[in-house]
Amino acid sequence: MARILITQQLVDGGLDPLEGHNHVVVAREATTPIDRTELLELAPSLDGIVCLLSDTIDDAVFAAAPNLKVVANVAVGVDNIDRRAAARHGVVIVNTPGVLDASTADVAILLMLAARRRASDAEADLRAGRWVGWGLSDHLGLDLSGATLGLVGYGRIARKVATRALAFDMTVLHHTRTPTGEPGWTASLLELAAASDILSVHVPLSAETRHLVDVDVLAAMKPSAVLINTARGPVVDEEALAEALGNGRLWGAGLDVYDGEPTVNPRLLAAPGATLLPHVGSATVDTRRAMCRLAVRGALDVLEGFTPENIVAPPEE
Secondary structure (H helix, E strand, O other): OOEEEEOOOOOOOOOHHHOOOOOEEEEOOOOOOOOHHHHHHHHHHOOEEEEOOOOOEOHHHHHOOOOOOEEEEOOOOOOOEOHHHHHHOOOEEEOOOOOOHHHHHHHHHHHHHHHHOOHHHHHHHHHOOOOOOOOOOOOOOOOOOOOEEEEEOOOHHHHHHHHHHHHOOOEEEEEOOOOOOOOOEOOOHHHHHHHOOEEEEOOOOOOOOOOOEOHHHHHHOOOOOEEEEOOOHHHEOHHHHHHHHHOOOOOEEEEOOOOOOOOOOHHHHHOOOEEEOOOOOOOOHHHHHHHHHHHHHHHHHHHOOOOOOOEOOOOOO
16 A cells, blocks of 8 residues: 655646545645645655646655655656656656647747737737727737748657648748657757757757757747747746747747746746746646546556656656
């Protein structure tokens, strides 16, 4: 019998995989990250943790949990977990790949449309009573159809975005560190940025990808281009992005993630052409339920001696 901590309240049905098992479940009802003191107090008694991306699971947690066997993250990215510390302590990490690809890709397309058509600005004018009727030159945006989309990264979500982009008659290019052998691969990120009307970020956060989209990449983009980020906030240099938007160097940006969220850079909040969403990429009822179930199922598999398919590989030394 294992003792499993659920750090935050999951969506309805998220704990269904636990039915029929005799494990002890410590399920917090809070919808906010677990307090560090509480987590460290619980750690010595835990065999498994099911956490959210807003929970930090670091070396101190692993050191305080000698019986811990698995940490299941209800997210694809695992930058909230110290993977090296987990490996040192022999703890398996599982995540939720696959089940959120389509919903996140949909939001990337949503942001492209909104940013290119300046939908946020138009809605703000309407709600504020500034709209006085249809005008030929009012609220002019840019077409999505026929545009060139550059994908930074070419994993599952990026490929879903590419499929959707083709339905808009877009040309799709992509950049990865090593050749994919597929049409549209571009060796240089700067070349991709220069060629794209829309640059969409789809890489995990790591030391190598932090501020991957920096002042040089933004400078290489067309003045009529937009930047889309549904990956992780720190992948983009937000100060450089705010500067590019503020001085009109870039048409727009569509962001669902932020460096330091839930705090959002005030310069981005005030930037012209910025379409901003509060990290809702996977926020559909079915997707969030599937994420919870996959994470819980993965934790159960590890605790019961099975090898789940959603294990996160240990970091390279």
